[in-house]
Amino acid sequence: MPAEVRLLLVEDNPGDARLVWEALREARHTRFVVHRAGSLAEARRILAREPVEVVLLDLDLPDSWGCATVTELIRCAPGRAVVVQTGSATEETGLEAIKCGAQDYLVKGSFSPGTLERTLAYAIERKSIGEELRRAREREVAVSSRIQQSLLFGSPPADLRGIACAALAVPSEHVDGDFYDFMAYGDACVDILLGDVMGKGIPAALLGAATKSHFLRAHGRLLHARGGAGLPAPDEIVAAVSRSMVEELMRLESFVTLCYARVDAVAGVLRFVDCGHAKSVHYRAADRTCSLLDGVNMPLGFSRDDAYRSATVPVGPGDRILFYSDGLSEARDPAGEFFGPERIMDFLARNAGRPADATLPALVEAAAAFAGGRAFTDDLTCVLVALGAPPPGRTAALEAASALVELPRLRAFVADFCARAAVPPLGEEASAALQLAVNEAAVNVMKHAYEGRSDGRLALEAADEGDRVVVRLRHRGRGFRREEVAPPRFDGTAEGGFGVYIIEQSVDEVRYGPDGCGGHEIVLTKRKASQGGGSDGSAE
Numbered sequence: 001m002p003a004e005v006r007l008l009l010v011e012d013n014p015g016d017a018r019l020v021w022e023a024l025r026e027a028r029h030t031r032f033v034v035h036r037a038g039s040l041a042e043a044r045r046i047l048a049r050e051p052v053e054v055v056l057l058d059l060d061l062p063d064s065w066g067c068a069t070v071t072e073l074i075r076c077a078p079g080r081a082v083v084v085q086t087g088s089a090t091e092e093t094g095l096e097a098i099k100c101g102a103q104d105y106l107v108k109g110s111f112s113p114g115t116l117e118r119t120l121a122y123a124i125e126r127k128s129i130g131e132e133l134r135r136a137r138e139r140e141v142a143v144s145s146r147i148q149q150s151l152l153f154g155s156p157p158a159d160l161r162g163i164a165c166a167a168l169a170v171p172s173e174h175v176d177g178d179f180y181d182f183m184a185y186g187d188a189c190v191d192i193l194l195g196d197v198m199g200k201g202i203p204a205a206l207l208g209a210a211t212k213s214h215f216l217r218a219h220g221r222l223l224h225a226r227g228g229a230g231l232p233a234p235d236e237i238v239a240a241v242s243r244s245m246v247e248e249l250m251r252l253e254s255f256v257t258l259c260y261a262r263v264d265a266v267a268g269v270l271r272f273v274d275c276g277h278a279k280s281v282h283y284r285a286a287d288r289t290c291s292l293l294d295g296v297n298m299p300l301g302f303s304r305d306d307a308y309r310s311a312t313v314p315v316g317p318g319d320r321i322l323f324y325s326d327g328l329s330e331a332r333d334p335a336g337e338f339f340g341p342e343r344i345m346d347f348l349a350r351n352a353g354r355p356a357d358a359t360l361p362a363l364v365e366a367a368a369a370f371a372g373g374r375a376f377t378d379d380l381t382c383v384l385v386a387l388g389a390p391p392p393g394r395t396a397a398l399e400a401a402s403a404l405v406e407l408p409r410l411r412a413f414v415a416d417f418c419a420r421a422a423v424p425p426l427g428e429e430a431s432a433a434l435q436l437a438v439n440e441a442a443v444n445v446m447k448h449a450y451e452g453r454s455d456g457r458l459a460l461e462a463a464d465e466g467d468r469v470v471v472r473l474r475h476r477g478r479g480f481r482r483e484e485v486a487p488p489r490f491d492g493t494a495e496g497g498f499g500v501y502i503i504e505q506s507v508d509e510v511r512y513g514p515d516g517c518g519g520h521e522i523v524l525t526k527r528k529a530s531q532g533g534g535s536d537g538s539a540e
Helices: 014-025 040-049 067-076 091-099 113-152 201-225 234-251 340-350 356-370 404-421 428-449 498-506
Strands: 003-010 030-037 054-058 081-086 104-107 163-170 176-185 189-200 256-264 269-275 280-284 289-293 311-314 320-324 380-387 395-401 457-464 468-475 509-514 520-527
Touching: 003 014, 003 040, 003 113, 014 030, 014 113, 030 040, 030 113, 040 054, 040 067, 054 067, 054 113, 067 081, 067 091, 081 091, 081 113, 091 104, 104 113, 113 176, 113 201, 163 176, 163 189, 163 356, 176 201, 176 380, 189 201, 189 320, 189 380, 201 234, 201 256, 234 256, 234 269, 256 320, 269 280, 269 289, 280 340, 289 340, 311 509, 320 340, 340 356, 356 380, 395 404, 404 428, 404 457, 404 468, 428 457, 428 468, 428 498, 428 520
Parallel strands: 003 030, 003 054, 054 081, 081 104
Antiparallel strands: 163 380, 176 189, 189 256, 256 269, 269 311, 280 289, 280 320, 320 380, 395 457, 457 468, 468 520, 509 520
16 A cells, blocks of 8 residues: 655646646655645645645745745744755755755656655655654753763752852753862851863863862862861862863863852852953942952963962852853844843842842843843853851951050950850960960051051951851051061061061961951961861960
8 A cells, every 4th residue: 555645735836736746646656645835824824734744845936935935934844844846957946945954856847756756755754864863962962961960060058057059050052061069168168169161062071070070089189188277278279180180181172261269158258269261250248339350360271380379359248259151141142242241240239139049040031031032052050159147156246446455355355255156166375376466466456557546446256167266357447568567677676567477476377458348357367276287376
Protein backbone atom coordinates (compact mmCIF):
# COMPACT_ATOMS: atom_id res chain seq x y z
CA MET A 1 0.00 0.00 0.00
CA PRO A 2 1.42 3.41 -0.92
CA ALA A 3 2.52 5.67 1.92
CA GLU A 4 0.22 8.60 2.62
CA VAL A 5 1.65 12.11 2.79
CA ARG A 6 -0.29 15.29 3.61
CA LEU A 7 0.89 18.12 1.38
CA LEU A 8 0.07 21.82 1.18
CA LEU A 9 0.45 23.33 -2.27
CA VAL A 10 0.86 27.12 -2.06
CA GLU A 11 0.34 28.35 -5.63
CA ASP A 12 -1.75 31.27 -6.91
CA ASN A 13 -1.54 30.32 -10.62
CA PRO A 14 -4.32 27.80 -11.52
CA GLY A 15 -2.39 26.45 -14.52
CA ASP A 16 0.77 25.75 -12.49
CA ALA A 17 -1.36 24.24 -9.72
CA ARG A 18 -3.03 21.84 -12.20
CA LEU A 19 0.36 20.63 -13.51
CA VAL A 20 1.43 19.82 -9.96
CA TRP A 21 -1.86 18.02 -9.26
CA GLU A 22 -1.39 15.83 -12.34
CA ALA A 23 2.19 14.98 -11.39
CA LEU A 24 1.17 14.08 -7.83
CA ARG A 25 -1.59 11.74 -9.07
CA GLU A 26 1.00 9.81 -11.10
CA ALA A 27 3.20 9.16 -8.04
CA ARG A 28 3.97 5.42 -7.84
CA HIS A 29 4.92 4.99 -4.17
CA THR A 30 3.06 7.75 -2.38
CA ARG A 31 -0.55 8.81 -2.06
CA PHE A 32 -0.72 12.54 -1.55
CA VAL A 33 -3.54 14.20 0.38
CA VAL A 34 -3.38 17.72 -1.03
CA HIS A 35 -4.55 21.05 0.37
CA ARG A 36 -4.16 24.17 -1.73
CA ALA A 37 -3.67 27.81 -0.77
CA GLY A 38 -3.52 30.75 -3.17
CA SER A 39 -1.75 33.12 -0.78
CA LEU A 40 0.54 33.15 2.24
CA ALA A 41 -2.33 34.26 4.49
CA GLU A 42 -4.46 31.30 3.37
CA ALA A 43 -1.49 28.96 3.86
CA ARG A 44 -1.17 30.16 7.47
CA ARG A 45 -4.84 29.30 8.12
CA ILE A 46 -4.52 25.81 6.65
CA LEU A 47 -1.28 25.08 8.55
CA ALA A 48 -2.94 26.11 11.78
CA ARG A 49 -5.63 23.41 11.44
CA GLU A 50 -4.21 20.63 9.24
CA PRO A 51 -1.42 18.13 10.07
CA VAL A 52 0.60 18.90 6.92
CA GLU A 53 3.98 17.16 6.53
CA VAL A 54 5.40 19.00 3.52
CA VAL A 55 4.77 22.33 1.77
CA LEU A 56 5.31 22.87 -1.96
CA LEU A 57 5.75 26.64 -2.05
CA ASP A 58 5.63 29.13 -4.93
CA LEU A 59 7.98 32.02 -4.13
CA ASP A 60 5.86 34.72 -5.82
CA LEU A 61 2.47 35.09 -4.15
CA PRO A 62 -0.04 37.97 -4.13
CA ASP A 63 0.88 38.86 -0.50
CA SER A 64 4.53 37.78 -0.37
CA TRP A 65 7.47 37.09 -2.64
CA GLY A 66 11.06 35.92 -2.64
CA CYS A 67 12.92 34.44 0.28
CA ALA A 68 10.77 36.42 2.74
CA THR A 69 7.98 33.99 1.80
CA VAL A 70 10.11 31.02 2.88
CA THR A 71 11.15 32.70 6.12
CA GLU A 72 7.58 33.61 7.09
CA LEU A 73 6.18 30.19 6.24
CA ILE A 74 8.86 28.40 8.28
CA ARG A 75 8.13 30.74 11.18
CA CYS A 76 4.46 29.71 11.03
CA ALA A 77 5.19 25.99 10.55
CA PRO A 78 8.68 25.23 11.90
CA GLY A 79 8.20 21.45 11.89
CA ARG A 80 7.16 21.08 8.26
CA ALA A 81 9.43 20.30 5.30
CA VAL A 82 9.45 22.98 2.59
CA VAL A 83 10.18 22.54 -1.12
CA VAL A 84 10.26 25.72 -3.18
CA GLN A 85 8.97 26.13 -6.74
CA THR A 86 10.74 28.80 -8.74
CA GLY A 87 10.12 30.04 -12.26
CA SER A 88 13.82 30.86 -12.69
CA ALA A 89 15.97 28.41 -14.56
CA THR A 90 19.07 29.50 -12.64
CA GLU A 91 20.14 27.89 -9.41
CA GLU A 92 20.62 31.15 -7.49
CA THR A 93 16.99 31.59 -6.43
CA GLY A 94 16.65 27.99 -5.27
CA LEU A 95 19.92 28.05 -3.35
CA GLU A 96 18.87 31.28 -1.62
CA ALA A 97 15.63 29.59 -0.58
CA ILE A 98 17.59 26.68 0.92
CA LYS A 99 19.75 29.15 2.85
CA CYS A 100 16.52 30.55 4.28
CA GLY A 101 15.50 27.10 5.54
CA ALA A 102 13.88 25.23 2.63
CA GLN A 103 14.86 21.58 2.19
CA ASP A 104 14.99 21.63 -1.64
CA TYR A 105 13.75 23.45 -4.76
CA LEU A 106 12.24 22.63 -8.17
CA VAL A 107 12.09 24.69 -11.37
CA LYS A 108 8.53 24.97 -12.67
CA GLY A 109 7.78 22.95 -15.79
CA SER A 110 11.05 21.02 -15.72
CA PHE A 111 10.31 18.10 -13.39
CA SER A 112 8.68 14.72 -13.99
CA PRO A 113 6.20 13.02 -11.65
CA GLY A 114 8.98 10.72 -10.42
CA THR A 115 11.31 13.65 -9.74
CA LEU A 116 8.58 15.47 -7.81
CA GLU A 117 7.79 12.40 -5.70
CA ARG A 118 11.45 11.75 -4.87
CA THR A 119 12.12 15.43 -4.10
CA LEU A 120 9.20 15.60 -1.68
CA ALA A 121 10.18 12.30 0.00
CA TYR A 122 13.80 13.41 0.40
CA ALA A 123 12.67 16.78 1.79
CA ILE A 124 10.54 15.08 4.44
CA GLU A 125 13.45 12.78 5.35
CA ARG A 126 15.96 15.65 5.53
CA LYS A 127 13.58 17.65 7.70
CA SER A 128 13.12 14.64 9.99
CA ILE A 129 16.89 14.14 10.31
CA GLY A 130 17.38 17.86 10.90
CA GLU A 131 14.75 17.87 13.64
CA GLU A 132 16.38 14.88 15.32
CA LEU A 133 19.77 16.61 15.22
CA ARG A 134 18.19 19.74 16.69
CA ARG A 135 16.63 17.71 19.50
CA ALA A 136 19.98 16.00 20.10
CA ARG A 137 21.68 19.41 20.37
CA GLU A 138 18.99 20.57 22.78
CA ARG A 139 19.54 17.44 24.89
CA GLU A 140 23.30 18.10 24.83
CA VAL A 141 22.80 21.69 25.92
CA ALA A 142 20.42 20.56 28.67
CA VAL A 143 22.95 18.01 29.96
CA SER A 144 25.73 20.59 29.72
CA SER A 145 23.58 23.06 31.62
CA ARG A 146 23.05 20.54 34.42
CA ILE A 147 26.78 19.87 34.53
CA GLN A 148 27.39 23.63 34.60
CA GLN A 149 24.99 24.04 37.50
CA SER A 150 26.60 21.26 39.55
CA LEU A 151 30.28 21.96 38.79
CA LEU A 152 30.48 25.71 38.29
CA PHE A 153 27.91 27.19 40.67
CA GLY A 154 28.14 26.92 44.43
CA SER A 155 25.23 27.40 46.84
CA PRO A 156 24.90 30.71 48.70
CA PRO A 157 25.21 30.17 52.48
CA ALA A 158 21.82 30.41 54.15
CA ASP A 159 22.85 30.42 57.83
CA LEU A 160 24.78 33.69 58.07
CA ARG A 161 23.67 36.35 60.54
CA GLY A 162 24.22 39.88 59.35
CA ILE A 163 24.82 38.85 55.72
CA ALA A 164 22.36 37.66 53.06
CA CYS A 165 23.78 36.12 49.87
CA ALA A 166 21.93 35.46 46.62
CA ALA A 167 23.13 34.20 43.24
CA LEU A 168 21.55 33.85 39.82
CA ALA A 169 22.85 32.49 36.51
CA VAL A 170 21.01 32.83 33.20
CA PRO A 171 22.69 30.72 30.51
CA SER A 172 22.92 32.01 26.96
CA GLU A 173 22.35 29.67 24.04
CA HIS A 174 25.79 28.25 24.70
CA VAL A 175 27.49 26.68 27.68
CA ASP A 176 30.03 29.20 28.90
CA GLY A 177 32.75 29.43 31.54
CA ASP A 178 31.10 31.56 34.24
CA PHE A 179 31.49 30.20 37.76
CA TYR A 180 30.98 31.25 41.38
CA ASP A 181 31.32 29.86 44.87
CA PHE A 182 31.12 30.83 48.55
CA MET A 183 33.20 30.02 51.65
CA ALA A 184 31.71 31.07 54.99
CA TYR A 185 33.63 31.61 58.22
CA GLY A 186 31.48 31.62 61.32
CA ASP A 187 28.21 33.47 60.95
CA ALA A 188 29.26 36.93 59.75
CA CYS A 189 32.13 36.54 57.28
CA VAL A 190 32.09 35.05 53.78
CA ASP A 191 34.38 34.79 50.76
CA ILE A 192 32.85 35.18 47.30
CA LEU A 193 34.49 33.94 44.11
CA LEU A 194 33.02 34.90 40.73
CA GLY A 195 34.87 34.37 37.46
CA ASP A 196 34.57 34.08 33.70
CA VAL A 197 36.77 32.00 31.38
CA MET A 198 37.57 33.37 27.94
CA GLY A 199 35.60 31.59 25.24
CA LYS A 200 32.43 29.54 25.09
CA GLY A 201 31.25 25.97 25.02
CA ILE A 202 32.33 22.86 26.85
CA PRO A 203 36.08 23.78 26.88
CA ALA A 204 35.34 27.07 28.67
CA ALA A 205 33.03 25.31 31.13
CA LEU A 206 35.65 22.66 31.90
CA LEU A 207 38.31 25.32 32.44
CA GLY A 208 35.91 27.22 34.68
CA ALA A 209 35.34 24.10 36.79
CA ALA A 210 39.10 23.54 36.98
CA THR A 211 39.70 27.14 38.08
CA LYS A 212 37.10 26.88 40.80
CA SER A 213 38.70 23.63 41.99
CA HIS A 214 42.13 25.31 42.11
CA PHE A 215 40.70 28.02 44.37
CA LEU A 216 39.16 25.50 46.76
CA ARG A 217 42.42 23.54 46.98
CA ALA A 218 44.57 26.66 47.43
CA HIS A 219 42.26 27.93 50.15
CA GLY A 220 42.45 24.60 51.98
CA ARG A 221 46.25 24.40 51.70
CA LEU A 222 46.80 27.94 52.95
CA LEU A 223 44.35 27.50 55.81
CA HIS A 224 46.10 24.29 56.87
CA ALA A 225 49.55 25.89 56.60
CA ARG A 226 48.49 28.61 59.03
CA GLY A 227 47.58 26.03 61.62
CA GLY A 228 44.50 28.00 62.64
CA ALA A 229 46.38 31.33 62.92
CA GLY A 230 43.78 33.38 61.05
CA LEU A 231 42.50 33.31 57.51
CA PRO A 232 44.60 33.50 54.34
CA ALA A 233 44.14 36.93 52.73
CA PRO A 234 42.25 37.18 49.40
CA ASP A 235 45.38 38.35 47.53
CA GLU A 236 47.33 35.42 49.00
CA ILE A 237 44.73 32.95 47.72
CA VAL A 238 44.59 34.48 44.23
CA ALA A 239 48.40 34.54 43.98
CA ALA A 240 48.57 30.84 44.90
CA VAL A 241 46.00 29.94 42.24
CA SER A 242 47.82 32.01 39.63
CA ARG A 243 51.09 30.19 40.33
CA SER A 244 49.40 26.81 39.94
CA MET A 245 47.50 27.68 36.73
CA VAL A 246 49.47 30.27 34.78
CA GLU A 247 51.55 27.85 32.70
CA GLU A 248 48.53 25.79 31.69
CA LEU A 249 46.48 28.89 30.84
CA MET A 250 49.28 30.23 28.67
CA ARG A 251 49.65 26.88 26.93
CA LEU A 252 45.92 26.86 26.20
CA GLU A 253 46.09 30.53 25.11
CA SER A 254 43.26 31.30 27.50
CA PHE A 255 42.71 33.52 30.53
CA VAL A 256 40.28 33.95 33.42
CA THR A 257 38.80 37.20 34.72
CA LEU A 258 37.54 37.04 38.29
CA CYS A 259 36.80 38.83 41.52
CA TYR A 260 37.67 37.25 44.87
CA ALA A 261 36.16 39.13 47.81
CA ARG A 262 35.80 38.76 51.57
CA VAL A 263 32.86 40.47 53.29
CA ASP A 264 33.19 40.78 57.07
CA ALA A 265 30.01 42.14 58.65
CA VAL A 266 31.48 42.42 62.14
CA ALA A 267 34.64 44.27 61.15
CA GLY A 268 32.67 46.28 58.57
CA VAL A 269 35.19 45.61 55.82
CA LEU A 270 35.17 44.36 52.23
CA ARG A 271 38.53 43.13 50.93
CA PHE A 272 38.65 42.17 47.28
CA VAL A 273 41.02 41.25 44.48
CA ASP A 274 39.75 42.15 41.02
CA CYS A 275 41.50 40.46 38.10
CA GLY A 276 40.25 42.22 34.97
CA HIS A 277 36.63 41.39 35.79
CA ALA A 278 33.49 43.49 35.35
CA LYS A 279 33.62 46.17 38.06
CA SER A 280 31.59 45.23 41.12
CA VAL A 281 29.06 47.72 42.52
CA HIS A 282 28.96 48.91 46.14
CA TYR A 283 25.71 50.45 47.38
CA ARG A 284 26.25 52.50 50.56
CA ALA A 285 23.17 52.73 52.74
CA ALA A 286 24.61 55.69 54.69
CA ASP A 287 24.31 58.08 51.73
CA ARG A 288 22.21 55.92 49.35
CA THR A 289 24.79 56.07 46.57
CA CYS A 290 26.55 53.50 44.42
CA SER A 291 30.15 53.31 43.29
CA LEU A 292 32.22 50.96 41.16
CA LEU A 293 34.97 48.99 42.86
CA ASP A 294 38.16 49.41 40.86
CA GLY A 295 40.71 46.61 40.65
CA VAL A 296 44.35 46.82 39.61
CA ASN A 297 45.17 43.24 38.65
CA MET A 298 45.41 41.49 35.29
CA PRO A 299 43.36 38.36 34.51
CA LEU A 300 44.82 34.99 35.46
CA GLY A 301 46.94 33.67 32.61
CA PHE A 302 48.23 37.06 31.41
CA SER A 303 51.54 37.09 33.26
CA ARG A 304 53.76 34.81 35.31
CA ASP A 305 54.94 37.72 37.43
CA ASP A 306 51.77 39.61 38.28
CA ALA A 307 51.76 40.66 41.98
CA TYR A 308 48.15 40.41 43.07
CA ARG A 309 47.01 43.16 45.43
CA SER A 310 43.76 43.52 47.35
CA ALA A 311 41.74 46.65 48.02
CA THR A 312 39.82 47.43 51.22
CA VAL A 313 36.48 49.22 51.42
CA PRO A 314 34.50 49.99 54.60
CA VAL A 315 30.98 48.55 54.61
CA GLY A 316 28.11 48.88 57.03
CA PRO A 317 24.57 47.74 57.80
CA GLY A 318 22.28 48.13 54.79
CA ASP A 319 25.15 48.12 52.29
CA ARG A 320 25.04 45.87 49.23
CA ILE A 321 27.77 44.54 46.95
CA LEU A 322 26.91 43.20 43.50
CA PHE A 323 29.37 40.96 41.66
CA TYR A 324 28.48 40.12 38.05
CA SER A 325 29.81 38.85 34.74
CA ASP A 326 29.92 41.01 31.62
CA GLY A 327 26.89 39.16 30.28
CA LEU A 328 24.86 41.60 32.41
CA SER A 329 26.62 44.87 31.59
CA GLU A 330 27.02 43.96 27.90
CA ALA A 331 23.38 43.07 27.25
CA ARG A 332 22.46 45.15 24.16
CA ASP A 333 19.27 46.84 23.09
CA PRO A 334 18.12 46.58 19.43
CA ALA A 335 20.21 49.68 18.59
CA GLY A 336 23.37 48.02 19.94
CA GLU A 337 23.71 50.07 23.15
CA PHE A 338 25.04 48.29 26.25
CA PHE A 339 22.99 47.93 29.45
CA GLY A 340 26.15 49.18 31.18
CA PRO A 341 27.31 49.80 34.78
CA GLU A 342 25.37 53.06 35.14
CA ARG A 343 22.01 51.31 34.68
CA ILE A 344 23.13 48.56 37.06
CA MET A 345 24.02 51.12 39.75
CA ASP A 346 20.77 53.00 39.23
CA PHE A 347 18.77 49.77 39.58
CA LEU A 348 20.63 48.75 42.73
CA ALA A 349 20.06 52.14 44.38
CA ARG A 350 16.35 52.15 43.51
CA ASN A 351 15.84 48.59 44.78
CA ALA A 352 17.93 48.70 47.95
CA GLY A 353 14.90 47.76 50.04
CA ARG A 354 14.17 44.49 48.22
CA PRO A 355 15.30 41.16 49.69
CA ALA A 356 18.53 39.97 48.09
CA ASP A 357 16.96 36.87 46.52
CA ALA A 358 14.22 38.99 44.93
CA THR A 359 16.59 41.71 43.68
CA LEU A 360 18.55 39.57 41.23
CA PRO A 361 15.55 38.22 39.23
CA ALA A 362 14.24 41.78 38.95
CA LEU A 363 17.66 42.98 37.75
CA VAL A 364 17.83 40.26 35.08
CA GLU A 365 14.28 41.11 34.03
CA ALA A 366 15.30 44.76 33.66
CA ALA A 367 18.28 43.76 31.49
CA ALA A 368 16.06 41.50 29.36
CA ALA A 369 13.52 44.29 28.87
CA PHE A 370 16.34 46.63 27.85
CA ALA A 371 17.51 44.03 25.32
CA GLY A 372 14.04 43.95 23.80
CA GLY A 373 13.36 40.38 24.86
CA ARG A 374 16.24 39.01 22.80
CA ALA A 375 18.31 36.12 24.16
CA PHE A 376 21.49 37.10 25.98
CA THR A 377 24.58 36.50 23.85
CA ASP A 378 26.71 35.59 26.88
CA ASP A 379 26.04 33.89 30.18
CA LEU A 380 24.62 36.34 32.70
CA THR A 381 25.84 35.59 36.21
CA CYS A 382 25.53 37.71 39.34
CA VAL A 383 25.99 37.44 43.10
CA LEU A 384 24.51 39.91 45.58
CA VAL A 385 25.68 40.33 49.17
CA ALA A 386 23.41 42.36 51.47
CA LEU A 387 24.59 43.42 54.92
CA GLY A 388 22.12 43.61 57.76
CA ALA A 389 22.71 44.21 61.45
CA PRO A 390 25.85 42.56 62.92
CA PRO A 391 25.35 39.35 64.95
CA PRO A 392 23.98 40.11 68.44
CA GLY A 393 26.08 39.50 71.53
CA ARG A 394 29.46 39.79 69.81
CA THR A 395 29.74 43.53 69.40
CA ALA A 396 29.73 46.44 71.82
CA ALA A 397 29.95 50.21 71.51
CA LEU A 398 30.89 53.17 73.70
CA GLU A 399 30.94 56.94 73.20
CA ALA A 400 33.28 59.29 75.03
CA ALA A 401 34.38 62.92 75.03
CA SER A 402 37.78 63.90 73.63
CA ALA A 403 39.17 64.41 77.14
CA LEU A 404 42.06 62.61 78.84
CA VAL A 405 39.86 61.81 81.85
CA GLU A 406 37.92 59.38 79.59
CA LEU A 407 40.97 57.12 78.99
CA PRO A 408 40.38 54.80 82.00
CA ARG A 409 36.78 54.24 80.82
CA LEU A 410 37.99 53.38 77.29
CA ARG A 411 40.53 50.89 78.62
CA ALA A 412 37.96 49.30 80.93
CA PHE A 413 35.53 48.93 78.02
CA VAL A 414 38.15 47.05 75.96
CA ALA A 415 39.18 44.86 78.92
CA ASP A 416 35.58 43.89 79.67
CA PHE A 417 34.83 43.06 76.03
CA CYS A 418 37.94 40.90 75.67
CA ALA A 419 37.13 38.95 78.84
CA ARG A 420 33.33 38.64 78.64
CA ALA A 421 32.03 39.10 75.06
CA ALA A 422 34.80 37.46 72.99
CA VAL A 423 34.41 33.69 72.51
CA PRO A 424 36.93 32.36 73.30
CA PRO A 425 38.14 35.31 75.37
CA LEU A 426 41.25 37.24 74.40
CA GLY A 427 44.09 36.32 76.77
CA GLU A 428 45.21 38.72 79.47
CA GLU A 429 48.46 39.76 77.81
CA ALA A 430 46.79 40.28 74.43
CA SER A 431 43.98 42.21 76.10
CA ALA A 432 46.49 44.46 77.87
CA ALA A 433 48.27 45.09 74.56
CA LEU A 434 45.00 45.99 72.84
CA GLN A 435 44.08 48.33 75.73
CA LEU A 436 47.45 50.05 75.35
CA ALA A 437 46.92 50.48 71.60
CA VAL A 438 43.42 51.92 72.13
CA ASN A 439 44.76 54.26 74.81
CA GLU A 440 47.51 55.60 72.52
CA ALA A 441 45.13 55.91 69.55
CA ALA A 442 42.63 57.87 71.65
CA VAL A 443 45.40 60.18 72.96
CA ASN A 444 46.54 60.88 69.40
CA VAL A 445 42.99 61.70 68.33
CA MET A 446 42.49 64.03 71.31
CA LYS A 447 45.83 65.82 70.82
CA HIS A 448 46.02 65.99 67.03
CA ALA A 449 42.63 65.34 65.42
CA TYR A 450 40.76 67.54 67.91
CA GLU A 451 43.82 69.73 68.70
CA GLY A 452 43.32 69.40 72.47
CA ARG A 453 39.63 70.37 72.49
CA SER A 454 37.44 68.42 74.92
CA ASP A 455 34.18 69.03 73.05
CA GLY A 456 34.90 66.39 70.38
CA ARG A 457 33.39 62.89 70.42
CA LEU A 458 34.98 59.46 70.12
CA ALA A 459 32.98 56.36 69.18
CA LEU A 460 34.51 53.03 70.16
CA GLU A 461 33.20 49.76 68.69
CA ALA A 462 34.54 46.31 69.59
CA ALA A 463 33.76 43.15 67.61
CA ASP A 464 34.63 39.47 68.03
CA GLU A 465 35.48 37.92 64.64
CA GLY A 466 36.11 34.44 65.95
CA ASP A 467 39.88 34.31 65.55
CA ARG A 468 40.51 37.96 66.48
CA VAL A 469 39.11 41.01 68.25
CA VAL A 470 38.70 44.21 66.21
CA VAL A 471 38.33 47.63 67.82
CA ARG A 472 37.22 50.54 65.67
CA LEU A 473 37.77 54.10 66.95
CA ARG A 474 35.77 56.72 65.02
CA HIS A 475 36.01 60.49 65.25
CA ARG A 476 35.08 63.68 63.38
CA GLY A 477 38.34 65.51 63.87
CA ARG A 478 41.19 66.15 61.47
CA GLY A 479 42.31 63.21 59.32
CA PHE A 480 45.59 61.37 59.87
CA ARG A 481 48.14 60.35 57.24
CA ARG A 482 50.41 57.59 58.50
CA GLU A 483 53.09 58.24 55.89
CA GLU A 484 53.67 61.72 57.33
CA VAL A 485 54.82 60.36 60.71
CA ALA A 486 58.56 59.67 60.92
CA PRO A 487 59.86 56.69 62.96
CA PRO A 488 60.69 57.60 66.58
CA ARG A 489 64.29 58.26 67.59
CA PHE A 490 65.22 56.44 70.76
CA ASP A 491 68.41 58.48 71.30
CA GLY A 492 66.40 61.53 72.31
CA THR A 493 67.43 63.65 69.32
CA ALA A 494 63.81 64.11 68.14
CA GLU A 495 60.32 63.88 69.56
CA GLY A 496 57.21 62.33 68.07
CA GLY A 497 56.23 59.04 66.48
CA PHE A 498 56.23 57.08 69.75
CA GLY A 499 52.45 56.77 69.97
CA VAL A 500 52.16 55.35 66.46
CA TYR A 501 55.10 53.03 67.17
CA ILE A 502 53.49 51.72 70.39
CA ILE A 503 50.18 51.10 68.60
CA GLU A 504 51.80 49.16 65.75
CA GLN A 505 53.89 47.06 68.14
CA SER A 506 50.89 46.23 70.34
CA VAL A 507 48.43 44.87 67.75
CA ASP A 508 48.56 42.66 64.66
CA GLU A 509 47.05 45.12 62.21
CA VAL A 510 46.33 48.86 62.12
CA ARG A 511 44.30 50.67 59.50
CA TYR A 512 43.68 54.42 59.21
CA GLY A 513 41.11 55.87 56.86
CA PRO A 514 37.64 57.33 56.28
CA ASP A 515 34.76 55.67 58.12
CA GLY A 516 32.36 55.92 55.15
CA CYS A 517 30.12 58.37 57.02
CA GLY A 518 32.12 61.59 56.63
CA GLY A 519 34.47 60.98 59.55
CA HIS A 520 37.69 59.05 60.19
CA GLU A 521 38.55 55.80 61.90
CA ILE A 522 41.41 53.78 63.34
CA VAL A 523 40.86 50.02 63.14
CA LEU A 524 42.94 47.86 65.52
CA THR A 525 43.08 44.07 65.16
CA LYS A 526 44.43 41.63 67.76
CA ARG A 527 44.47 37.88 67.12
CA LYS A 528 43.58 35.43 69.86
CA ALA A 529 46.18 33.23 71.55
CA SER A 530 44.45 30.02 70.43
CA GLN A 531 45.01 31.10 66.81
CA GLY A 532 48.78 30.64 67.29
CA GLY A 533 51.87 32.63 66.40
CA GLY A 534 52.56 34.40 69.70
CA SER A 535 49.80 36.96 69.17
CA ASP A 536 49.01 36.90 72.87
CA GLY A 537 52.03 38.99 73.79
CA SER A 538 51.71 42.61 74.77
CA ALA A 539 54.35 43.90 72.37
CA GLU A 540 56.68 42.41 69.83
